[in-house]
Amino acid sequence: MKKKTIAIDMDGVLADIEVQLIEHYNKAHGTTLSKESIQGLAEDDAFDRPLLRSVLNADNFFRTLPVMDDAVESLLRLQENFEIFIVSAATEFPVSLAEKVDWLGEHFPFIKWENIILCGSKRIINTDFMIDDHSKNLDYCMGKPIMFTASHNINQTHHLRVNNWKEAVEVLEKTLN
Structure with missing residues (x-):
């Protein structure tokens, strides 16, 4: 069968990805986002798009996800x-x-x-x-x-x-x- x-x-x-994205985003851009602060927000509303892309294009970002x-x-x-x-x-x-x-x-x-x-x-x-x-x-x-x-x-x-x-x-x- x-x-x-x-x-x-x-x-x-x-x-x-959420945990790592928030951590890397905050570190790279001096923000204080948390899982609770982005709850219910579309990704484009939760993150500045150009800043988000820079985090997602960083070496080892995807390789080290939990x-x-x-x-x-x-x-x-x-x-x-x-x-x-x-x-x-x-x-x-x-x-x-x-x-x-x-x-x-x-x-x-x-x-x-x-x-x-x-x-x-x-x-x-x-x-x-x-x-x-x-x-x-x-x-x-x-x-x-x-x-x-x-x-x-x-x-x-x-x-x-x-x-x-x-x-x-x-x-x-x-x-x-």
């Missing part, structure tokens, strides 16, 4: 019944391409290289499920979209939401019955 497929975003879903709680164990468990693809809209920040591949190799060595998709737009991704923290990606999802909670999407309600990896596993495993 063919396994169902899942496209899983990296930043904000597997990698805790892993989301329970992400490794959850993907190992899901991999038993699903084919997993890691899909990241990485080409906007070319410095991130090699860093993301290296990061995945360190933290998710069980994901094969051919299941890593670094792209610009996710509109062409055709999997049974997509887990992402951005509506702009989920709105075009050809399968079942699942929104992973992040500060910038907290007020959005038009997709099934999971708040953490334990909830994501529970939702996906229910589809097997």
Whole structure:
């Protein structure tokens, strides 16, 4: 029997980009942003765009992101019944391409290289499920979209939401019955 497929975003879903972004942004620009202060704000409203881009284009920013709680164990468990693809809209920040591949190799060595998709737009991704923290990606999802909670999407309600990896596993495993 063919396994169902899942496209899983990296930043904000597997990698805790918010924590690192706020830390690097504050250090580089002398600001005092916190997770609470950006809650419910779109990224363009929470951060000055040119300053944000300078942080995201810095060497080792993506390579050193912390892993989301329970992400490794959850993907190992899901991999038993699903084919997993890691899909990241990485080409906007070319410095991130090699860093993301290296990061995945360190933290998710069980994901094969051919299941890593670094792209610009996710509109062409055709999997049974997509887990992402951005509506702009989920709105075009050809399968079942699942929104992973992040500060910038907290007020959005038009997709099934999971708040953490334990909830994501529970939702996906229910589809097997």
